[in-house]
Amino acid sequence: MAQNLQESTPQKITPRSENYSQWYLDVIRQGSLAEPAEVVKGCMVIKPHGYAIWEKIQQNLDKRFKDTGHENAYFPLFIPESFLKKEAEHIEGFSPELAVVTYAGGKQLEEPYVVRPTSETIIGYFFSKWIGSHRDLPLLINQWANVVRWELRTRMFLRTSEFLWQEGHTAHATHEESIAETLRMLDVYAQFAEEVMAMPVIKGVKTETEKFAGALTSYCIEAMMQDGKALQAGTSHDLGQNFGKAFDVKFQDQSGQLQYVWQTSWGVSTRLIGGLIMTHSDDNGLVLPPKLAPIQIVIIPIYRKEEEKAQTLEFSNTLAVSLKEKGLSVKLDARDNYKPGFKFFEWEQKGVPVRIEIGPKDMANNQVVIKRRDTGEKLFVSSASAVEKCNDLMIQIQKDLFEKAKKLRNDNTHIINSYDQFKEQIEKPTPGFLVCHWNGKKETEAKIKEETKATIRCSPLDTPDDNGKCIITGEPSKKRVVFARAY
Amino acid sequence: MAQNLQESTPQKITPRSENYSQWYLDVIRQGSLAEPAEVVKGCMVIKPHGYAIWEKIQQNLDKRFKDTGHENAYFPLFIPESFLKKEAEHIEGFSPELAVVTYAGGKQLEEPYVVRPTSETIIGYFFSKWIGSHRDLPLLINQWANVVRWELRTRMFLRTSEFLWQEGHTAHATHEESIAETLRMLDVYAQFAEEVMAMPVIKGVKTETEKFAGALTSYCIEAMMQDGKALQAGTSHDLGQNFGKAFDVKFQDQSGQLQYVWQTSWGVSTRLIGGLIMTHSDDNGLVLPPKLAPIQIVIIPIYRKEEEKAQTLEFSNTLAVSLKEKGLSVKLDARDNYKPGFKFFEWEQKGVPVRIEIGPKDMANNQVVIKRRDTGEKLFVSSASAVEKCNDLMIQIQKDLFEKAKKLRNDNTHIINSYDQFKEQIEKPTPGFLVCHWNGKKETEAKIKEETKATIRCSPLDTPDDNGKCIITGEPSKKRVVFARAY
Numbered sequence: 019m020a021q022n023l024q025e026s027t028p029q030k031i032t033p034r035s036e037n038y039s040q041w042y043l044d045v046i047r048q049g050s051l052a053e054p055a056e057v058v059k060g061c062m063v064i065k066p067h068g069y070a071i072w073e074k075i076q077q078n079l080d081k082r083f084k085d086t087g088h089e090n091a092y093f094p095l096f097i098p099e100s101f102l103k104k105e106a107e108h109i110e111g112f113s114p115e116l117a118v119v120t121y122a123g124g125k126q127l128e129e130p131y132v133v134r135p136t137s138e139t140i141i142g143y144f145f146s147k148w149i150g151s152h153r154d155l156p157l158l159i160n161q162w163a164n165v166v167r168w169e170l171r172t173r174m175f176l177r178t179s180e181f182l183w184q185e186g187h188t189a190h191a192t193h194e195e196s197i198a199e200t201l202r203m204l205d206v207y208a209q210f211a212e213e214v215m216a217m218p219v220i221k222g223v224k225t226e227t228e229k230f231a232g233a234l235t236s237y238c239i240e241a242m243m244q245d246g247k248a249l250q251a252g253t254s255h256d257l258g259q260n261f262g263k264a265f266d267v268k269f270q271d272q273s274g275q276l277q278y279v280w281q282t283s284w285g286v287s288t289r290l291i292g293g294l295i296m297t298h299s300d301d302n303g304l305v306l307p308p309k310l311a312p313i314q315i316v317i318i319p320i321y322r323k324e325e326e327k328a329q330t331l332e333f334s335n336t337l338a339v340s341l342k343e344k345g346l347s348v349k350l351d352a353r354d355n356y357k358p359g360f361k362f363f364e365w366e367q368k369g370v371p372v373r374i375e376i377g378p379k380d381m382a383n384n385q386v387v388i389k390r391r392d393t394g395e396k397l398f399v400s401s402a403s404a405v406e407k408c409n410d411l412m413i414q415i416q417k418d419l420f421e422k423a424k425k426l427r428n429d430n431t432h433i434i435n436s437y438d439q440f441k442e443q444i445e446k447p448t449p450g451f452l453v454c455h456w457n458g459k460k461e462t463e464a465k466i467k468e469e470t471k472a473t474i475r476c477s478p479l480d481t482p483d484d485n486g487k488c489i490i491t492g493e494p495s496k497k498r499v500v501f502a503r504a505y
Numbered sequence: 506m507a508q509n510l511q512e513s514t515p516q517k518i519t520p521r522s523e524n525y526s527q528w529y530l531d532v533i534r535q536g537s538l539a540e541p542a543e544v545v546k547g548c549m550v551i552k553p554h555g556y557a558i559w560e561k562i563q564q565n566l567d568k569r570f571k572d573t574g575h576e577n578a579y580f581p582l583f584i585p586e587s588f589l590k591k592e593a594e595h596i597e598g599f600s601p602e603l604a605v606v607t608y609a610g611g612k613q614l615e616e617p618y619v620v621r622p623t624s625e626t627i628i629g630y631f632f633s634k635w636i637g638s639h640r641d642l643p644l645l646i647n648q649w650a651n652v653v654r655w656e657l658r659t660r661m662f663l664r665t666s667e668f669l670w671q672e673g674h675t676a677h678a679t680h681e682e683s684i685a686e687t688l689r690m691l692d693v694y695a696q697f698a699e700e701v702m703a704m705p706v707i708k709g710v711k712t713e714t715e716k717f718a719g720a721l722t723s724y725c726i727e728a729m730m731q732d733g734k735a736l737q738a739g740t741s742h743d744l745g746q747n748f749g750k751a752f753d754v755k756f757q758d759q760s761g762q763l764q765y766v767w768q769t770s771w772g773v774s775t776r777l778i779g780g781l782i783m784t785h786s787d788d789n790g791l792v793l794p795p796k797l798a799p800i801q802i803v804i805i806p807i808y809r810k811e812e813e814k815a816q817t818l819e820f821s822n823t824l825a826v827s828l829k830e831k832g833l834s835v836k837l838d839a840r841d842n843y844k845p846g847f848k849f850f851e852w853e854q855k856g857v858p859v860r861i862e863i864g865p866k867d868m869a870n871n872q873v874v875i876k877r878r879d880t881g882e883k884l885f886v887s888s889a890s891a892v893e894k895c896n897d898l899m900i901q902i903q904k905d906l907f908e909k910a911k912k913l914r915n916d917n918t919h920i921i922n923s924y925d926q927f928k929e930q931i932e933k934p935t936p937g938f939l940v941c942h943w944n945g946k947k948e949t950e951a952k953i954k955e956e957t958k959a960t961i962r963c964s965p966l967d968t969p970d971d972n973g974k975c976i977i978t979g980e981p982s983k984k985r986v987v988f989a990r991a992y
Contacts, residue, residue, distance in 0.1 A: 058583045089553035
């Protein structure tokens with residue numbers, strides 16, 4: 019709704035150093051990404067610019083899911099309440115967050131329906147109908163949908179009562195195959211996060227305390243935000259036979275024996291947009307990696323006199339056409355009722371990676387001015403090489419954003435060897451990842467959380483074993499885990 | 506879930522002449538399009554093949570919406586109950602069908618939330634926040650979402666308690682502009698239906714009785730199914746200032762006066778898939794127009810001896826690659842554990858427009874056998890020209906399906922000049938469209954519906970005025986309307 023800004027100077031964004039939470043909300047507001055729904059507790063409206071980013075995320079992920087053999091389907095929004103109770107851990111985990119439909123069509127329902135918080139149960143029910151033989155396996159399904167979890171504390175994109183996501187659900191003949199699937203999709207998520215979102219992630223295993231309610235093992239990708247807090251960006255669960263047993267999903271194996279299937283589920287959500295914001299954006303607003311920018315390049319014609327106008331617009335338009343032919347997404351902002359400075363500000367706040375300014379002087383010199391959103395760098399480029407330069411910049415900016423984020427993460431990752439050191443680090447303004455030994459016990463994990471608000475984000479997959487001692491109890495530990503305060 | 510069929514002969518489809526309703530359900534089952542959810546009243550699961558068709562519908566429509574200047578956004582699933590009551594006709598129309606969330610997060614809600622049956626009210630609320638000046642207009646928004654209407658009688662795709670759809674919502678400065686938008690989107694729907702679905706439609710105006718609850722005027726596209734019943738395939742509503750007034754959506758016009766906006770809304774849903782089925786399919790199952798077929802061409806290699814296998818597969822694979830390079834969607838069915846006859850049957854039931862058979866004899870003759878799903882025609886084509894032929898066939902089949910459907914509609918459209926004639930025609934096995942004069946009164950419309958189960962589908966836009974007399978009362982009428990029994 020750019021139109022809202024028309025008569026006023028664009029609003030400023032609170033600097034991160036002053037108030038990081040307010041900065042986050044300001045970036046969302048000024049980027050026209052979303053706004054709180056207010057009248058529907060904890061929900062938000064995803065505005066066109068925010069939704070366009072979600073569409074780019076969807077398209078890219080959807081192709082990766084299909085390339086790995088998954089098919090999309092759609093299951094009901096409503097789930098009979100009794101379904102959730104069939105898996106004991108599952109209902110225990112989700113019960114505080116459920117929204118429940120108790121009457122419909124003017125009548126009290128005999129059995130209430132839960133609005134899906136996730137779909138393992140209803141999909142388990144259908145898998146039991148669809149699977150009979152080992153030849154029906156693997157069954158590889160994905161669903162794009164809205165889900166509802168009634169959260170106490172909400173924050174736009176990161177945690178909302180309703181959110182949009184995808185949930186993959188697969189069934190396999192052996193545990194070996196379902197573990198392979200769980201890890202394959204974790205890799206898909208990690209590659210997407212790093213290659214497309216330019217957001218470095220750690221792949222790891224969740225602890226018992228942090229795992230998905232109903233899973234044997236939960237895997238995750240964890241990212242670090244600019245303020246040194248962690249964000250769980252995606253999860254992939256080895257469900258074992260838990261839902262298979264709860265919903266009687268059996269198949270006849272090659273020897274004719276009836277066996278329960280082995281299942282997985284995995285999901286990412288609109289939360290990714292929150293991660294995207296807090297990975298790249300700055301005090302001027304949103305910064306988007308080129309691969310997810312709905313508009314990659316904005317062209318702003320600059321003229322004072324009426325006779326300059328036609329020529330500048332024609333020049334701008336010719337360039338826009340060439341850029342589009344190169345496959346770039348371009349917006350020519352030819353609005354008459356705004357000054358260039360206002361437009362600069364607006365598109366900066368919306369995160370457009372590259373701005374091109376074209377004025378009479380530039381045309382006379384046969385050049386254009388290119389400004390990078392991420393670094394603020396200004397380049398003077400000959401008109402003839404502008405298209406090539408923009409194309410190169412898309413690749414360069416994507417790479418630079420990733421490297422910058424990776425450096426921030428590395429600079430804020432600390433090897434911790436004592437609880438005193440832990441407590442000192444966690445209280446710093448940018449606490450970061452605290453990598454330390456832990457005795458593997460729930461009680462220790464709970465004590466640390468209680469005393470420091472830090473949780474175990476994961477036990478990383480890609481780091482070697484490293485014998486050491488738990489920072490609390492001194493008990494032996496074979497591997498360091500990653501602690502952090504988290505969103 | 507083709508896998509289900511593995512060990513058994515594919516199930517047969519009830520012939521249309523025997524039981525049209527059962528035929529419809531059989532086509533859906535054998536085409537693996539969907540199945541009833543049973544445990545969630547009136548809901549269905551959209552299976553991968555059905556969902557793939559919906560994705561093709563979405564992609565094509567979404568481009569048309571964007572090309573006409575609309576942006577996608579997402580609004581909350583839940584709507585405060587009081588919102589629906591702000592527009593009197595709206596709540597009266599929707600109240601019998603609402604599903605209501607009364608507790609969430611373990612607590613009774615102070616105000617229940619309605620699960621959206623449509624989003625005019627919640628979007629009206631946000632429009633009032635976003636619109637201030639004439640420069641904010643037009644505001645052109647679309648949403649892809651699920652909606653819930655608790656229907657008493659449901660039928661897969663055609664009427665389900667939950668369904669998927671898109672809903673466009675726009676706001677304009679003048680009634681002239683909002684009417685133009687309403688008709689523009691009606692045209693988009695009509696073009697999509699005819700060009701992509703190969704389903705001829707009549708564009709028309711709904712009567713007061715049949716219009717959307719809360720609209721000034723509802724426009725629709727109406728299609729005729731093979732059994733001579735009508736299907737409302739899409740609607741576009743001129744909402745006037747009804748929701749603008751209910752939600753206080755005002756703008757300052759160019760003279761500085763505050764005015765209510767003029768709004769439109771328009772939608773199509775997964776119901777289109779029901780229309781697609783009943784327009785083209787036959788007693789062998791689904792028939793899909795090439796533009797909506799997830800798989801356009803299936804290649805079936807035929808071999809008996811092991812030494813024939815490698816050669817046939819290689820030949821098939823080479824052809825598949827060439828077809829894909831041409832931009833066609835191809836499946837090479839190289840499954841070992843099925844006989845060719847079984848595969849023929851399966852892909853026919855799934856509606857794949859063209860099948861290519863390749864056996865040792867064909868290869869020896871340097872030819873392939875091509876079979877059209879729609880006509881059953883078999884063509885023997887030289888290998889060298891197979892790609893070109895397939896490409897031509899896509900265009901030809903698309904065209905032929907449309908012409909065939911148009912002929913069926915025209916053959917079953919009857920000019921009716923007396924109520925006796927009307928009653929005789931409506932009782933025929935294929936009643937069709939009854940085009941006749943009506944006095945424009947609700948009472949007459951109600952009497953005809955009561956006595957014949959026929960409703961006024963629309964007053965067509967593209968037919969000239971034609972002075973005549975109401976078939977019931979003899980009162981003067983300026984235009985014939987279209988009656989039919991409808992889904």
